[in-house]
Amino acid sequence: MLERIKQLLEEVSQLTAANPEEAEALRIRYLSKKGEISRLMEDFRTVPAEMKKELGMRINELKNRATERINELKAAAAAQETTADDVDLTRTPYPIAMGTRHPLTIVKNEIVDIFSRLGFTLAEGPEVEDDWHVYSSMNFADDHPARDMQDTFFVEAHPDIILRSHTSSVQARVMERTQPPIRVICPGRVYRNEAVSARAHCFFHQVEGLYVDKNVSFKDLKQVLLLFAQEMFGPETQIRLRPSFFPFTEPSAEMDVSCTICGGKGCSMCKGSGWLEILGCGMVDPAVLEANGIDSTIYTGYAFGMGIERIANLKYQVKDLRLFSENDVRFLEEFTAAN
Numbered sequence: 001m002l003e004r005i006k007q008l009l010e011e012v013s014q015l016t017a018a019n020p021e022e023a024e025a026l027r028i029r030y031l032s033k034k035g036e037i038s039r040l041m042e043d044f045r046t047v048p049a050e051m052k053k054e055l056g057m058r059i060n061e062l063k064n065r066a067t068e069r070i071n072e073l074k075a076a077a078a079a080q081e082t083t084a085d086d087v088d089l090t091r092t093p094y095p096i097a098m099g100t101r102h103p104l105t106i107v108k109n110e111i112v113d114i115f116s117r118l119g120f121t122l123a124e125g126p127e128v129e130d131d132w133h134v135y136s137s138m139n140f141a142d143d144h145p146a147r148d149m150q151d152t153f154f155v156e157a158h159p160d161i162i163l164r165s166h167t168s169s170v171q172a173r174v175m176e177r178t179q180p181p182i183r184v185i186c187p188g189r190v191y192r193n194e195a196v197s198a199r200a201h202c203f204f205h206q207v208e209g210l211y212v213d214k215n216v217s218f219k220d221l222k223q224v225l226l227l228f229a230q231e232m233f234g235p236e237t238q239i240r241l242r243p244s245f246f247p248f249t250e251p252s253a254e255m256d257v258s259c260t261i262c263g264g265k266g267c268s269m270c271k272g273s274g275w276l277e278i279l280g281c282g283m284v285d286p287a288v289l290e291a292n293g294i295d296s297t298i299y300t301g302y303a304f305g306m307g308i309e310r311i312a313n314l315k316y317q318v319k320d321l322r323l324f325s326e327n328d329v330r331f332l333e334e335f336t337a338a339n
């Protein structure tokens, strides 16, 4: 009998079943009332008393092993069965949702990339700034309206500490620590105390450019900006410079590009004018060079500043500025392809 038990143990450990039916057949063969193990139990009644203990343990062990093994085979066969029937291997894979870059990041990267190719290097400065870097060193008179509480966010109890209202503060940061030649491009967030609406926000983003060296002239500025406009909006793009005023540049100009929608014929985007304003620029005022430790009798420079939202609006026709900061994935997902 011991031999028979050993043999069955061996058999059970090697059982296989290709499907649930085969597994069930094994259960009947080994574990049912008329199965191998029940038969052993019957023989067990006739064994001599002194052998009962050991044989009883052995039979129990066999029963447990057989039950375990057959249950395993049943589970495996059932799992296989669902795989085969329920999964359509010809279906296209479920799309994996990829994250998207924010449209402002896409546009910022594009701007920085264009100027990098012209030899500009990246510079950054703090968003929480002091009055000196945002206004005084940039030649703003003490009573200049931009310093007003209507425009500037002040840090409570520190009238000198403000949230920068333009990235021109980075010009000052760079000039105070570097002597020319200086050629930097400075992207960053700026803050203005405005009511939030579709067309204005209390924060937005700018990219500042600064070039200071010997013999830098207005024609260098114009050349670089034309190249930028054509890289950004296409080779047909034209630019137009209109005289303007900024405390930190003299002369100053505002630059328009030929309308990105109608190409200059006039449409609703450019309100019929054929032109779209995109940035402010000019020759760095000698007073600004001097305030920042650069000898204005040796060096001249140009600077420009543009709003990233503005450029993104022109590229993607986003009608409401608030979309840029709400992080609504339905909006962000539209830029998957632009990555």
Ligand code: PHE
Residues within 6 Å of the ligand: 165, 166, 167, 168, 208, 246, 249, 280, 281, 282, 303, 304, 305, 306
């Ligand atoms: N700082 C100006 C603004 O915020 C833009 C500018 C930058 C103009 C550099 C001229 C030169 O509107």
